[in-house]
Amino acid sequence: MTSQLTQRLLPLVGPLVFFATWWVAVAAHLVNPVLMPSPVDTVIHMAAALATGTLGGDLAVTFLRTSIAFLVAAIVGVPLGTALGASAPLYRSVEFLIDFFRSTPSSALIPLFMLIFGLSDANKIAIAAFAALLLVVFNSAYGVMNARKTRILAAKVMGATPWQIFREVLLKESLSQTFVGLRTGVSMALVIVIVAEMFIGAESGLGHRIIDAQQVLNVKDMYAAILVTGALGYLLNVGFLVIETRFIHWSGK
Amino acid sequence: MEQLVAQTGPAVEAAHIEVRRLSKSFSGSPLYTDFDVDFPRGKIVSIFGPNGCGKSTLMNMIAGITPIDSGDIRIGGKTVKESRIGYVFQQYREAMFPWLRAWDNIAWPLRIAKVPEAEVKARVDSIVASFEIRFDLHRYPYELSGGQQQTVCIMRALVTRPEVLFLDEPFSALDYEMTLFIREKLQDIQMRTGTTMVIVSHDLEDAVFLADKVLLLTRRPTRIAEYLPFPLGRPRTAESMEDPLYLQTRSHALAVFKREAWA
Numbered sequence: 001m002t003s004q005l006t007q008r009l010l011p012l013v014g015p016l017v018f019f020a021t022w023w024v025a026v027a028a029h030l031v032n033p034v035l036m037p038s039p040v041d042t043v044i045h046m047a048a049a050l051a052t053g054t055l056g057g058d059l060a061v062t063f064l065r066t067s068i069a070f071l072v073a074a075i076v077g078v079p080l081g082t083a084l085g086a087s088a089p090l091y092r093s094v095e096f097l098i099d100f101f102r103s104t105p106s107s108a109l110i111p112l113f114m115l116i117f118g119l120s121d122a123n124k125i126a127i128a129a130f131a132a133l134l135l136v137v138f139n140s141a142y143g144v145m146n147a148r149k150t151r152i153l154a155a156k157v158m159g160a161t162p163w164q165i166f167r168e169v170l171l172k173e174s175l176s177q178t179f180v181g182l183r184t185g186v187s188m189a190l191v192i193v194i195v196a197e198m199f200i201g202a203e204s205g206l207g208h209r210i211i212d213a214q215q216v217l218n219v220k221d222m223y224a225a226i227l228v229t230g231a232l233g234y235l236l237n238v239g240f241l242v243i244e245t246r247f248i249h250w251s252g253k
Numbered sequence: 254m255e256q257l258v259a260q261t262g263p264a265v266e267a268a269h270i271e272v273r274r275l276s277k278s279f280s281g282s283p284l285y286t287d288f289d290v291d292f293p294r295g296k297i298v299s300i301f302g303p304n305g306c307g308k309s310t311l312m313n314m315i316a317g318i319t320p321i322d323s324g325d326i327r328i329g330g331k332t333v334k335e336s337r338i339g340y341v342f343q344q345y346r347e348a349m350f351p352w353l354r355a356w357d358n359i360a361w362p363l364r365i366a367k368v369p370e371a372e373v374k375a376r377v378d379s380i381v382a383s384f385e386i387r388f389d390l391h392r393y394p395y396e397l398s399g400g401q402q403q404t405v406c407i408m409r410a411l412v413t414r415p416e417v418l419f420l421d422e423p424f425s426a427l428d429y430e431m432t433l434f435i436r437e438k439l440q441d442i443q444m445r446t447g448t449t450m451v452i453v454s455h456d457l458e459d460a461v462f463l464a465d466k467v468l469l470l471t472r473r474p475t476r477i478a479e480y481l482p483f484p485l486g487r488p489r490t491a492e493s494m495e496d497p498l499y500l501q502t503r504s505h506a507l508a509v510f511k512r513e514a515w516a
């Protein structure tokens with residue numbers, strides 16, 4: 001009984017200790033209050049800004065940009081990655097490119113994208129989509145390539161055509177790896193959207209709000225925006241994990 | 254010589270699978286050279302031999318999974334592509350489709366052959382009934398025990414009513430109880446349907462117990478050491494393992510194996 005309750009409450013310990021430490025640090029004047037408001041003030045400010053102010057609007061804009069970038073990456077990346085994975089020579093011939101760009105921090109490409117797309121909204125979305133796309137393509141291809149050989153042979157010996165093997169075995173088998181790509185892809189898209197909003201003349205979005213608040217030393221608003229950004233990233237990740245365990249029930253079994 | 258004697262043995266049997274002048278090498282080193290063997294129709298043949306002598310490769314070449322270098326393989330006079338075969342893998346976990354329930358795994362070969370759904374249901378239900386399955390087939394493979402998964406694999410291989418059923422070490426990942434159960438089912442199927450079966454086994458007891466003939470192979474380059482008939486009546490039961498003919502055949506096979514493996 002008690003132990004079960006303890007188990008349930010365990011995940012709350014970390015956040016509580018975090019906020020308590022924050023609160024004590026501020027209350028005991030261990031940190032400059034100009035740089036760090038108390039957690040209570042921050043949360044109250046966040047609630048107010050979400051309810052009446054523009055924080056909700058910034059959140060919506062960032063979420064929308066991330067979603068579009070992610071959808072583009074998924075719609076292009078999954079079929080592309082799957083096709084690459086199904087053909088070993090095709091994959092070998094682009095493997096280096098994919099690995100190279102995957103290892104290049106996408107933020108390094110922001111200036112290049114600024115040249116191509118200008119300072120528009122499309123720019124932020126394009127670079128986030130590009131970064132996510134690489135992850136999606138790589139993981140989908142990897143999922144198909146690492147399909148169990150025995151399973152393919154089993155399908156073949158049962159008389160499946162190459163197309164049936166691709167659709168009924170390779171695609172299904174790659175799904176769990178594809179989902180890994182989608183989940184890391186959406187996180188990557190959010191990272192790039194936030195960075196782009198900070199540095200590519202944005203008028204809206206959480207990244208823009210964070211850097212703006214920092215410039216005018218509106219620290220309460222800065223921390224509130226950071227907390228909201230973190231929550232957004234966390235929820236996106238959890239959302240994907242939930243879909244994944246529901247949908248790819250056999251994953252890891 | 255021995256091979257000739259064995260093949261013209263007492264009951265003259267019709268060959269179902271004919272392997273002629275089969276050659277196969279891996280990266281330059283020959284595994285089979287001009288290899289000939291017949292598998293009799295409606296019988297169970299066990300293949301037994303030292304590790305790495307090419308048991309799986311032989312079966313996979315006949316089943317059309319591994320390409321041959323040269324030679325000719327016929328199943329009832331047809332090529333493997335023209336024949337209906339069933340294949341049971343040792344690694345059942347990797348041969349099943351974990352995204353499908355056990356029942357749909359069994360139905361899969363019929364569905365890809367576009368068999369009408371009503372008939373799919375009838376055929377799957379009938380094979381399930383003949384196996385007297387006591388576990389829930391609406392579970393996913395990963396929710397079943399190893400023996401249950403292998404049973405599902407065998408039903409999936411049999412649902413198309415194959416002419417030949419190939420089994421590569423079907424028992425090696427199973428416990429003794431499950432081995433006994435599947436042995437009994439295979440014998441049952443063979444007696445009822447007369448399906449030709451080829452079983453690779455690394456367990457001499459399994460190999461001899463089920464077989465009408467035991468194909469004993471040498472080390473590489475692989476030849477037939479002996480093609481041993483085991484004409485004990487069916488059904489064979491636990492008592493059959495004390496039958497003098499069984500004991501004699503097993504110890505003879507063991508002697509041949511020792512001679513070949515440590516030659």
Ligand SMILES: Nc1ncnc2c1ncn2[C@@H]1O[C@H](COP(=O)(O)OP(=O)(O)OP(=O)(O)O)[C@@H](O)[C@H]1O
Nearest residue numbers: 279280284303304305306307308309310311455473
């Ligand atoms: N794809 C391959 N490439 C190279 N060599 C191979 C390949 N497949 C099999 N061999 C070799 O051919 C020989 C026969 O392999 P095979 O798996 O048929 O043996 P086996 O009798 O089934 O062995 P085991 O008792 O271990 O199951 C082995 O020496 C193996 O190393």
Ligand SMILES: [Mg+2]
Nearest residue numbers: 308309310453
């Ligand atoms: Mg083998």
